[in-house]
Amino acid sequence: MSHAEQQxxxxxxxxAPGYERLDGHQAGIGSYLIGLGLATLLTIVSFFIARxxxxxxxxxxxxxxxxxxxxxxxxLVFFLHITTGPDNVNNVMALxxxxxxxxxxxxxxxxxxxxxxxxxxxxxxIMQMQR
Amino acid sequence: xxxxxGTADRGxxxxxxxxxxxxxxxxxxxxxxxxxxxxRIVVGYGFWIFLLSDIVMFSAFFATYAVLVGQTAGxxxxxxxxxxRNTGIETACLLLSSFACGLASIGAQAHRxxxxxxxxxxxxxxxxxxxxxxxxxxxxxxxxxxxxxxxAFLSAFFTLVGCHGLHVTAGLLWLxxxxxxxxxxxxxxxxxxxxxxxSLFWHALDIIWVGIFTMVYLMGAAT
Numbered sequence: 001m002s003h004a005e006q007q008x009x010x011x012x013x014x015x016a017p018g019y020e021r022l023d024g025h026q027a028g029i030g031s032y033l034i035g036l037g038l039a040t041l042l043t044i045v046s047f048f049i050a051r052x053x054x055x056x057x058x059x060x061x062x063x064x065x066x067x068x069x070x071x072x073x074x075x076l077v078f079f080l081h082i083t084t085g086p087d088n089v090n091n092v093m094a095l096x097x098x099x100x101x102x103x104x105x106x107x108x109x110x111x112x113x114x115x116x117x118x119x120x121x122x123x124x125x126i127m128q129m130q131r
Numbered sequence: 132x133x134x135x136x137g138t139a140d141r142g143x144x145x146x147x148x149x150x151x152x153x154x155x156x157x158x159x160x161x162x163x164x165x166x167x168x169x170x171r172i173v174v175g176y177g178f179w180i181f182l183l184s185d186i187v188m189f190s191a192f193f194a195t196y197a198v199l200v201g202q203t204a205g206x207x208x209x210x211x212x213x214x215x216r217n218t219g220i221e222t223a224c225l226l227l228s229s230f231a232c233g234l235a236s237i238g239a240q241a242h243r244x245x246x247x248x249x250x251x252x253x254x255x256x257x258x259x260x261x262x263x264x265x266x267x268x269x270x271x272x273x274x275x276x277x278x279x280x281x282x283a284f285l286s287a288f289f290t291l292v293g294c295h296g297l298h299v300t301a302g303l304l305w306l307x308x309x310x311x312x313x314x315x316x317x318x319x320x321x322x323x324x325x326x327x328x329x330s331l332f333w334h335a336l337d338i339i340w341v342g343i344f345t346m347v348y349l350m351g352a353a354t
Contacts, residue, residue, distance in 0.1 A: 015172065016171055016172045016176060016179075016327065017175050017176070017178075017331060018236070018327055018330055018331040029234065029237060032230055032233040032234065032237075035230075035233075036226065036227075036230045039226055040226065043222055043223075043226065046345060046349055047215065047219055047349065049349075050215065050349035050350075050352055050353045051215070051353070060353045061350050061353065064345050064349050064350055064353070065345065067345070068341050068342060068345035068346070071341045072338050072341055075229075075334060075338045075341065079334040080331065080335070090176060094180055094183055095183065097183070098183035098184075098186055101187045101190070102186060102187060102190040105187070105190045105194050106190050106194045106197065108194075109194035109195075109197070109198055110194065110197055110198065
C-alpha cells in the first residue's frame with residue numbers, strides 16, 4: 001500500500017473488478033494464494049459434511065448452503081477483487097442488484113411451486129373429473 | 132478531456148494515486164464533477180454487468196432444477212447417479228484453473244511472457260480436464276439409460292450442468308484466442324483489457340460451479 005493510496009478519500013474514482021495495482025506482484029499472488037487456500041478448505045469441509053453421519057441429518061443442507069455462500073464470497077474477494085473500498089462502489093452496487101434478482105428468482109420459484117403443489121387436487125381425483 | 136487522458140502515466144493507468152500534488156487534486160475535482168473514468172474501468176465494469184446478467188440467467192436454471200429435483204418419474208434419483216469422487220476431482224480442476232488464471236493475469240500485467248504463457252497453458256489444461264470429466268460423466272449417464280429424456284429431474288440436470296460446461300468450453304476457446312493475440316500483438320492496452328475480461332469470466336464460472344456442486348451433487352447425494 002503506497003502512501004498516496006492511503007490518503008485517498010471518497011469519490012476518488014472507480015476500480016475495475018478483477019483488477020489489482022501494478023506495483024505489487026507479490027501482493028497480487030498473495031491474494032490468490034489466500035483465496036485458493038480458503039476455497040480449498042471450504043470445499044473439503046463441504047464434501048466431508050455431505051457424507052458425514054456425525055451431525056443431525058436435516059442440518060446438512062443448511063450447512064452446505066452456508067459453506068457455498070462463504071466460498072462464493074471468498075471467490076469474489078480474493079479472485080475477482082470486489083472490495084468494500086470507495087473505488088468499488090459501482091461494482092458492489094451492481095453485485096447487490098444481481099444478488100437480489102438471483103434471490104427473487106430462486107426463492108420465488110420454489111415458494112410458488114411448493115404452494116401450487118400443495119394446493120393441487122390429488123391426481124386420482126383429476127383423473128375422475130376427466131372421465 | 133485530452134489533458135485528462137494525457138497525464139495518465141503507465142504505472143497508474145486508473146490514476147488511482149491522483150490524490151497527490153496540485154495537478155492530482157485538480158483531477159479529482161474534475162472527476163467528482165463528472166469526469167470520465169479510464170477505458171479499462173469502463174470495460175471492466177461493463178463486463179461485470181454482463182457477468183451478473185449471466186449469473187441471473189443461471190439462477191433461472193437453478194430454480195428450474197430445484198423445482199424439478201423430485202420429479203424422477205420412477206427413474207433414478209441423484210443419490211443413485213452421482214459419483215462424488217468424480218465431482219471432487221472436477222471441483223479441484225476448476226479451482227486450480229481459476230488460480231492459474233489469476234497468475235496469468237498478473238503475468239500479463241507484468242509483461243512477463245513465460246509467466247503468462249505458462250499460467251495460461253495450466254489454465255487450459257485444467258479447464259480441458261474439467262470438460263473431459265464432465266463429458267465422460269454425461270456419456271456414462273446416457274449409457275445407463277439416465278439421459279435427459281428420462282425424467283424432468285434429468286432434463287433439468289443436463290440443462291443446468293451442460294450450460295455451465297458449454298460456458299467453460301467457450302472460455303477455453305477464448306483462452307486460446309487470448310494467447311494467440313498476445314503472441315501476435317504483444318501486451319497492448321486493448322489486449323490487456325481483453326485478458327482482464329477473460330479472467331473475470333473464468334472466475335465467475337468457478338463461482339457458478341460452487342453453486343452447482345453444492346446444490347446438485349452434494350445436496351443430491353446427502354438427501
